[in-house]
Amino acid sequence: xxxxFVKVGKYNIDAKEYxxxxxxxxxxxxxALAIRLVCKALGENTIxxxxxxxxxxxxxxxxxxxxxxxxxxxxxxxxxxxxSGMEAGLKAMMRKGKVPERDIKFxxxxxxxxxxxxxxxxxxxxxxxxxxxxxxxxxxxxYMNTGIQRSSATPYGAATTTAPAGKLSMGxxxxxxxxxxxxxxxxIPYVATACPSYPFDLMNKIKKGSEVxxxxxxxxxxPCPTGWRTPSNFTIEIGKLAVETGIFPLYEIxxxxxxxxxxxxxxxxxxxxxxxxxxxxxLSPGEIAKIQKxxxxxxxxxxxxxxxxxxx
Amino acid sequence: MTELLEVRxxxxxxxxxxxSAELLARAAASQGGYxxxxxxxGPERRGAPVVAFLRISDEFIRTRxxxxxxxxxxxxxxxxxxxxxxxAGLKDEGKIIINSVKTxxxxxxxxxxxxxxxSVDATxxxxxxxxxxxTNTAMIGAFLKIYGVVEIDSLRQExxxxxxxxxxxNLTALERAYNEVVIKE
Amino acid sequence: xxxxxxxxxxxxxxxxxELGAVVTTPGSASVRRTGxxxxxxxxxxxxxxIKCGLCWLHCPDAAITPLDDGYFEPDLFxxxxxxICAAICPKKAITMLEEVEQ
Amino acid sequence: xxxxxxxxxxxxxxEAVKMADVDLIAAYPITPQTHIPxxxxxxxxxxxxxxxxxxxxxxxSAMSAVLGAAAVxxxxxxxxxxxxxxxxxxxxxxxxxxxxxxxxxxxxxxLSSPIxxxxxxxxxxxxxxxxxxxxxxxxxxxxxxxTIWAFRVAEDPDVMFPIxxxxxxxxxxxxxxxxxxxxxxxxxxxxPKYNYRLALKPEAxxxxxxxxxxxxxxxxxxxxxxxxxxxxxxIDKGWEEMSAMFGRSYKAIETxxxxxxxxxxxxxxxxxxxxxxVVDQKREQGEAVGHLNIRLWRPFPFADFRDAVKGxxxxxxxxxxxxxxxxxxxxxxxxxxxxYDVENKPKIVGFIGGLGGREIDAETFAYMxxxxxxxxxxxxxxxYEPILVRGLDTGTGVRG
Numbered sequence: 001x002x003x004x005f006v007k008v009g010k011y012n013i014d015a016k017e018y019x020x021x022x023x024x025x026x027x028x029x030x031x032a033l034a035i036r037l038v039c040k041a042l043g044e045n046t047i048x049x050x051x052x053x054x055x056x057x058x059x060x061x062x063x064x065x066x067x068x069x070x071x072x073x074x075x076x077x078x079x080x081x082x083x084s085g086m087e088a089g090l091k092a093m094m095r096k097g098k099v100p101e102r103d104i105k106f107x108x109x110x111x112x113x114x115x116x117x118x119x120x121x122x123x124x125x126x127x128x129x130x131x132x133x134x135x136x137x138x139x140x141x142x143y144m145n146t147g148i149q150r151s152s153a154t155p156y157g158a159a160t161t162t163a164p165a166g167k168l169s170m171g172x173x174x175x176x177x178x179x180x181x182x183x184x185x186x187x188i189p190y191v192a193t194a195c196p197s198y199p200f201d202l203m204n205k206i207k208k209g210s211e212v213x214x215x216x217x218x219x220x221x222x223p224c225p226t227g228w229r230t231p232s233n234f235t236i237e238i239g240k241l242a243v244e245t246g247i248f249p250l251y252e253i254x255x256x257x258x259x260x261x262x263x264x265x266x267x268x269x270x271x272x273x274x275x276x277x278x279x280x281x282x283l284s285p286g287e288i289a290k291i292q293k294x295x296x297x298x299x300x301x302x303x304x305x306x307x308x309x310x311x312x
Numbered sequence: 313m314t315e316l317l318e319v320r321x322x323x324x325x326x327x328x329x330x331x332s333a334e335l336l337a338r339a340a341a342s343q344g345g346y347x348x349x350x351x352x353x354g355p356e357r358r359g360a361p362v363v364a365f366l367r368i369s370d371e372f373i374r375t376r377x378x379x380x381x382x383x384x385x386x387x388x389x390x391x392x393x394x395x396x397x398x399x400a401g402l403k404d405e406g407k408i409i410i411n412s413v414k415t416x417x418x419x420x421x422x423x424x425x426x427x428x429x430x431s432v433d434a435t436x437x438x439x440x441x442x443x444x445x446x447t448n449t450a451m452i453g454a455f456l457k458i459y460g461v462v463e464i465d466s467l468r469q470e471x472x473x474x475x476x477x478x479x480x481x482n483l484t485a486l487e488r489a490y491n492e493v494v495i496k497e
Numbered sequence: 498x499x500x501x502x503x504x505x506x507x508x509x510x511x512x513x514x515e516l517g518a519v520v521t522t523p524g525s526a527s528v529r530r531t532g533x534x535x536x537x538x539x540x541x542x543x544x545x546x547i548k549c550g551l552c553w554l555h556c557p558d559a560a561i562t563p564l565d566d567g568y569f570e571p572d573l574f575x576x577x578x579x580x581i582c583a584a585i586c587p588k589k590a591i592t593m594l595e596e597v598e599q
Numbered sequence: 600x601x602x603x604x605x606x607x608x609x610x611x612x613x614e615a616v617k618m619a620d621v622d623l624i625a626a627y628p629i630t631p632q633t634h635i636p637x638x639x640x641x642x643x644x645x646x647x648x649x650x651x652x653x654x655x656x657x658x659x660s661a662m663s664a665v666l667g668a669a670a671v672x673x674x675x676x677x678x679x680x681x682x683x684x685x686x687x688x689x690x691x692x693x694x695x696x697x698x699x700x701x702x703x704x705x706x707x708x709x710l711s712s713p714i715x716x717x718x719x720x721x722x723x724x725x726x727x728x729x730x731x732x733x734x735x736x737x738x739x740x741x742x743x744x745x746t747i748w749a750f751r752v753a754e755d756p757d758v759m760f761p762i763x764x765x766x767x768x769x770x771x772x773x774x775x776x777x778x779x780x781x782x783x784x785x786x787x788x789x790x791p792k793y794n795y796r797l798a799l800k801p802e803a804x805x806x807x808x809x810x811x812x813x814x815x816x817x818x819x820x821x822x823x824x825x826x827x828x829x830x831x832x833x834i835d836k837g838w839e840e841m842s843a844m845f846g847r848s849y850k851a852i853e854t855x856x857x858x859x860x861x862x863x864x865x866x867x868x869x870x871x872x873x874x875x876x877v878v879d880q881k882r883e884q885g886e887a888v889g890h891l892n893i894r895l896w897r898p899f900p901f902a903d904f905r906d907a908v909k910g911x912x913x914x915x916x917x918x919x920x921x922x923x924x925x926x927x928x929x930x931x932x933x934x935x936x937x938x939y940d941v942e943n944k945p946k947i948v949g950f951i952g953g954l955g956g957r958e959i960d961a962e963t964f965a966y967m968x969x970x971x972x973x974x975x976x977x978x979x980x981x982x983y984e985p986i987l988v989r990g991l992d993t994g995t996g997v998r999g
Contacts, residue, residue: 062815122657187492509815511818
């Protein structure tokens with residue numbers, strides 16, 4: 001009999017694979033790993049509403065599916081609207097005695113494009129209406145399913161096929177949209193950032209977000225070897241570097257109160273992170289310095305918020 | 313030049329099978345001929361077995377379908393032989409060109425191929441010339457030896473356009489494979 | 498026959514299509530072999546392995562199987578050879594070996 | 600025992616939704632359908648209707664929310680009009696492809712630009728191939744009856760398709776008139792309990808909305824096409840049961856004074872009532888004129904239509920939408936194609952009018968009938984004649 005749990009360090013991790021082996025994510029995909037870990041943290045009493053993207057294309061080739069959880073995908077921009085209907089509809093049926101009362105985790109999932117661009121409106125609607133659901137964003141920082149096009153989550157300076165580095169352009173010339181603050185501004189009980197390079201931190205936040213009453217949002221940085229132009233075995237390391245350089249801090253906001261969940265003692269220079277990736281290879285020292293300055297300022301602002309709104 | 317020649321290239325996502333077909337298509341066109349190159353349509357995933365297609369002809373090519381009965385099959389990663397039926401639909405008078413350490417005779421024995429088989433160790437050539445086991449340009453050379461549809465010189469321009477500084481190394485790989493490929497009729 | 502009896506798209510006739518083309522067999526894609534994507538394969542050295550389970554935890558393809566004796570075994574039917582397990586193993590007990598032509 | 604009430608058509612639809620014991624309503628405002636979600640909100644607020652009321656942030660999300668609700672097996676309703684129907688357009692296809700029995704009221708409204716909040720059928724014409732069952736109502740009673748009928752038919756295991764109930768914006772949605780409401784007990788009998796076999800639930804995880812590779816997409820779509828056409832017997836059965844239980848009978852194609860008619864004037868929606876008035880007048884003047892109402896627009900009732908026009912010489916078809924640069928009137932062109940292979944078929948004369956809320960009165964119908972008969976005799980190479988257009992001489996048409 002397959003083990004129910006697998007002991008890893010001090011944690012007992014659910015052995016069940018809710019995203020079954022045999023999926024067609026790229027070799028070394030950070031998003032596939034994040035989905036696998038997130039579903040383990042959620043457990044079987046979960047219903048998923050997913051947006052179009054790598055997550056859906058690689059996991060549901062008719063007539064088979066990689067999903068071992070109830071799962072629906074309809075369109076690109078409506079995962080949050082879909083989950084709203086699931087949550088409100090099933091709860092109404094429970095209230096009317098049409099189905100037994102039970103605790104179900106309603107989870108919407110989408111990529112960075114599906115969340116911060118085309119899906120932002122339905123996400124904001126669902127957060128504002130206060131549905132009891134968790135939204136998880138797989139942020140690989142571009143439209144990877146369609147072949148690495150820029151999104152509003154693509155970081156400043158990254159080369160993508162629609163914001164390429166050219167003689168006249170240095171790639172993405174806008175700063176990454178801050179989805180965490182946008183969601184926090186909806187005054188929802190729980191918002192957090194996470195990364196599969198810190199699996200336990202990720203899984204704890206998913207548990208918290210899915211168990212809190214009302215809407216929750218977890219923004220997961222999911223390294224993408226194909227889009228970031230990194231070796232397939234570098235996925236975990238590059239995720240760590242994103243955190244250790246302060247480019248992608250790991251923290252949570254509970255009812256407006258900020259708390260780091262991983263605190264690197266001293267920040268590594270951003271260059272270490274940038275030089276390790278083909279998508280940043282074209283950056284000049286000047287541009288790297290500009291990114292370093294922006295990261296330092298962002299980190300300082302975040303620390304200021306931690307101080308101003310400390311967690312209990 | 314030829315009347316219609318249809319070639320199927322077998323490779324892996326991200327390793328340049330499509331590029332091989334495209335470079336040859338461009339070279340054929342630059343010589344005044346007609347050509348088409350296209351990938352297998354669908355989401356490409358790094359590592360996944362993929363196919364790419366090439367048509368070269370003297371006349372304008374009207375057909376728009378995939379290539380189901382290729383004249384030649386080029387396998388740029390030998391490990392695919394155990395995984396994909398690279399000979400599916402291959403015409404009786406077709407030929408198979410494989411990047412392999414094995415001789416054509418060994419390959420015919422191991423896989424029971426009834427077609428003529430050409431083989432060359434493109435991986436070794438690529439490592440020694442480009443410094444990476446990327447074999448797509450070397451396999452263009454092997455292909456040109458068997459099917460002289462395009463001048464190596466036409467390829468040179470295309471390589472320079474596509475690879476810039478790294479064109480020279482790719483061209484060397486191509487020329488070595490051209491010389492080292494052996495065929496067993 | 499119903500759609501749940503098929504794992505290959507080109508075997509399904511229109512009569513077999515489930516209502517709304519819903520797939521009713523959870524995880525049915527696990528029959529799909531992705532091991533042929535590999536160009537390298539993980540080799541486990543049990544001497545060095547401390548059964549910490551980090552390789553199992555970090556595998557994007559769930560292609561490492563926990564065994565009853567506490568060790569973890571790569572599932573070569575699915576393993577795509579990304580090398581993450583070898584990269585993160587704290588004891589360097591996993592090395593990636595290039596797949597050679599058979 | 601039914602009860603006579605006086606209600607706006609919008610409120611009649613809301614009443615039907617309440618009596619159908621809906622579990623979830625996705626609501627978004629757009630004139631002229633807004634009175635429906637407003638009334639439903641009051642019902643929920645006062646406890647008269649136990650349903651989840653989700654005030655979404657767009658029509659695209661309205662359809663997306665009922666997709667989610669349908670996936671978990673909830674009986675779901677939404678309503679929209681004009682631009683709203685266009686905004687949710689891609690999600691409309693998903694509802695039918697997933698075979699979710701969603702019921703949607705559409706208060707037909709003209710499409711921008713220019714922006715017009717008034718009635719015509721240009722919005723619904725964009726949904727012609729969306730594989731939803733689509734019906735039209737002539738009055739408030741029908742607005743109620745078709746909504747009740749829609750839940751009964753949509754959820755039938757031999758159907759499992761979403762249904763659009765079309766009622767003309769303003770001319771029905773904002774008009775108050777008397778109608779009969781059946782007892783709740785009868786409605787509960789008429790609409791069976793609904794249990795969705797493939798509902799998303801942890802104990803039976805299923806995947807809805809998967810990725811369709813070329814090898815399977817065609818089979819999935821043909822399965823859907825065959826199922827939609829096979830739903831026809833249940834569509835009729837729903838009306839037969841309604842007739843037996845509520846005493847009002849409906850059919851896919853209905854004729855009024857069609858016996859021995861040489862000319863039939865053809866409409867969809869509430870203009871049919873006005874047309875019938877003119878048929879009465881013409882009959883009194885000894886003219887063999889009748890009216891043909893297309894109630895069921897999709898799946899199109901080919902056989903019923905061909906039977907209804909046997910022996911008729913002229914069909915005068917009024918379209919309330921323009922197929923620009925195409926056949927002109929979408930309904931007229933479909934009727935022409937339905938009769939194309941029929942021996943001794945009636946001539947079809949197409950008119951386009953009633954756009955953007957412009958009224959079509961009895962006098963105009965009378966003109967169209969006379970003009971139609973004239974054209975039928977003289978022949979014409981017009982695709983259609985637009986009516987009541989300032990600057991266009993009457994009798995001037997549009998050629999292909």
